[in-house]
Amino acid sequence: MTLTDILGSTLSFVWDIIATVCGFLYDILSKIPISETPWINFIISLLIILFILGIIGYLVDQAKEKEREAEWAVYRAEREAREAKEKAELEAEEKAKQDAENTCPKCHAMYQFVLESKKEIDRYQINKEVWERKANGKDVSRYVKCTKVVEEFTYVCDNCHDYRFTKEETRELE
Numbered sequence: 001m002t003l004t005d006i007l008g009s010t011l012s013f014v015w016d017i018i019a020t021v022c023g024f025l026y027d028i029l030s031k032i033p034i035s036e037t038p039w040i041n042f043i044i045s046l047l048i049i050l051f052i053l054g055i056i057g058y059l060v061d062q063a064k065e066k067e068r069e070a071e072w073a074v075y076r077a078e079r080e081a082r083e084a085k086e087k088a089e090l091e092a093e094e095k096a097k098q099d100a101e102n103t104c105p106k107c108h109a110m111y112q113f114v115l116e117s118k119k120e121i122d123r124y125q126i127n128k129e130v131w132e133r134k135a136n137g138k139d140v141s142r143y144v145k146c147t148k149v150v151e152e153f154t155y156v157c158d159n160c161h162d163y164r165f166t167k168e169e170t171r172e173l174e
């Protein structure tokens with residue numbers, strides 16, 4: 001069986017269906033006494049058939065549209081679920097990291113670190129570039145001296161008072 005044969009039998013099958021449906025509709029419509037004149041009767045029948053086909057086409061389109069919307073809704077729900085899962089995993093990871101950072105390695109108490117002392121360990125001056133707008137609307141930069149202070153903060157575990165760690169922070173004096 002060649003492709004042409006398959007195509008031919010398919011087309012003749014489709015044509016048979018169309019011819020049967022049309023013949024059936026024509027039989028019904030020709031029995032309705034719309035007009036005495038055959039060609040007016042035929043044209044009105046044709047218009048009615050086209051109208052019915054139009055309605056069928058419209059309903060098919062509507063059904064397809066609904067199907068597409070349903071598919072889209074499923075896709076959206078899946079994507080939202082996936083994003084929510086990823087976000088939850090990320091948050092859990094972040095929390096685990098935070099917990100680990102805030103767990104005392106000696107007594108394993110969590111979130112018990114308190115500031116014990118702080119001291120200045122360094123102080124230096126830098127030249128900082130600052131921008132200003134002149135009256136003529138131009139931006140010009142100049143250098144000003146500013147002081148940086150490095151401080152060391154000592155934290156202690158409030159539970160066992162046996163574990164300490166330090167953290168350095170640099171801030172700029174006003």
Ligand SMILES: [Zn+2]
Nearest residue numbers: 104107157160
């Ligand atoms: Zn501790």
